[in-house]
Amino acid sequence: MxxxxxxxxxxxxxxxxxxxxxxxxxxxxxxHGAWLRSVIYGVTGRVDLVDDIAxxxxxxxxxxxxxxxxxxxxxxxxxxxxxxxxxxxxEAHKRRESRTGSLQHLPEPADGKGRGxxxxxxxxxxxxxxxxxxxxxxxxxxxxxxxLRHLEGWSYTEIGEVLGLPVETVxxxxxxxxxxxxxxxxxQVDV
Amino acid sequence: MKPGSPELERLISRYLDDEATRAERxxxxxxxxxxxxxxxxxxxxxxxxxxxxxxxxxxxxxxxxLPARHAPWWRIGxxxxxxxxxxxxxxxxxxxxxxxxPPGGNGRVQAASSxxxxxxxxxxxxxxxxxSYERPRQRLRDTDLDWILIPGDRPGEFMxxxxxxxxxxxxxxxxxx
Numbered sequence: 001m002x003x004x005x006x007x008x009x010x011x012x013x014x015x016x017x018x019x020x021x022x023x024x025x026x027x028x029x030x031x032h033g034a035w036l037r038s039v040i041y042g043v044t045g046r047v048d049l050v051d052d053i054a055x056x057x058x059x060x061x062x063x064x065x066x067x068x069x070x071x072x073x074x075x076x077x078x079x080x081x082x083x084x085x086x087x088x089x090x091e092a093h094k095r096r097e098s099r100t101g102s103l104q105h106l107p108e109p110a111d112g113k114g115r116g117x118x119x120x121x122x123x124x125x126x127x128x129x130x131x132x133x134x135x136x137x138x139x140x141x142x143x144x145x146x147x148l149r150h151l152e153g154w155s156y157t158e159i160g161e162v163l164g165l166p167v168e169t170v171x172x173x174x175x176x177x178x179x180x181x182x183x184x185x186x187x188q189v190d191v
Numbered sequence: 192m193k194p195g196s197p198e199l200e201r202l203i204s205r206y207l208d209d210e211a212t213r214a215e216r217x218x219x220x221x222x223x224x225x226x227x228x229x230x231x232x233x234x235x236x237x238x239x240x241x242x243x244x245x246x247x248x249x250x251x252x253x254x255x256x257l258p259a260r261h262a263p264w265w266r267i268g269x270x271x272x273x274x275x276x277x278x279x280x281x282x283x284x285x286x287x288x289x290x291x292x293p294p295g296g297n298g299r300v301q302a303a304s305s306x307x308x309x310x311x312x313x314x315x316x317x318x319x320x321x322x323s324y325e326r327p328r329q330r331l332r333d334t335d336l337d338w339i340l341i342p343g344d345r346p347g348e349f350m351x352x353x354x355x356x357x358x359x360x361x362x363x364x365x366x367x368x
Contacts, residue, residue, distance in 0.1 A: 050251065128249060182235065
């Protein structure tokens with residue numbers, strides 16, 4: 001899990017950040033920024049929206065940090081802000097796209113230097129686009145736990161805590177997500 | 192449990208997420224051995240998981256792979272064999288790269304292997320203490336080299352470790368590691 005501070009340390013870190021301590025605030029972003037991006041992607045299924053929404057989320061976090069009365073609940077508090085922001089931004093984007101038509105939204109891979117020949121790099125990119133499209137086509141309620149499991153490596157319990165779901169529900173959603181992905185990709189990708 | 196049944200899919204999913212109990216893992220192994228269709232399904236889901244995970248990490252700028260939480264059981268044997276081979280090679284290498292230091296000579300370390308730097312003319316005197324690791328009290332002047340002398344297996348034998356200080360990193364660690 002990306003959260004590396006224990007309860008006491010987390011408490012004091014949040015209190016310091018609430019008091020305007022800059023290094024504490026930086027540390028909060030460092031330790032929670034990555035998984036918040038995963039939550040945002042889990043909700044929207046759109047890689048190209050993640051950075052913008054993450055920026056909005058952190059702006060809201062700093063505005064509302066004083067209202068966090070129980071610093072131990074930081075993770076679920078951050079998650080609810082991120083999910084709400086992602087839902088709003090995702091819907092706004094869908095409305096805009098319905099007016100202007102869908103644009104290509106797949107980003108360049110982060111390790112865009114490519115591996116091997118240009119042909120294999122192109123094939124890799126094509127396969128990656130297919131896989132991401134398949135993930136994007138999942139309903140958000142299945143995509144969210146799937147993304148947190150695959151990007152953060154969280155256990156069912158950890159995912160359940162952050163998303164506010166019972167462990168059994170997390171498990172069922174992951175099974176369904178995998179089944180849907182397999183059905184979607186069968187015949188498209190040689191797995 | 193039939194291939195394609197919801198129970199098998201749930202079992203595979205729990206296995207891939209490293210949530211399966213020992214009994215569930217045993218059951219899955221048994222199914223894989225006894226039923227090629229089940230084995231193919233496990234393989235298919237595992238590949239799908241791996242490839243989608245890679246695509247997601249690449250797309251979101253996460254270049255590092257997640258720690259393998261579901262190393263297939265048959266890979267564990269391979270890992271043990273590789274680790275054993277590495278240990279064996281390290282032991283052979285240490286035995287062949289020992290350096291004999293003649294304490295009865297002029298006190299300078301004479302390298303018997305090309306792996307170690309040949310003794311420089313201005314090399315310092317080492318005063319090795321038996322049964323302990325000892326850094327030389329004086330370093331060579333105007334070089335980046337440092338040597339550590341370790342008592343060898345036989346009397347009068349020492350192992351010299353050459354440290355290139357220009358390439359040596361210092362990192363802080365906690366004393367409770």
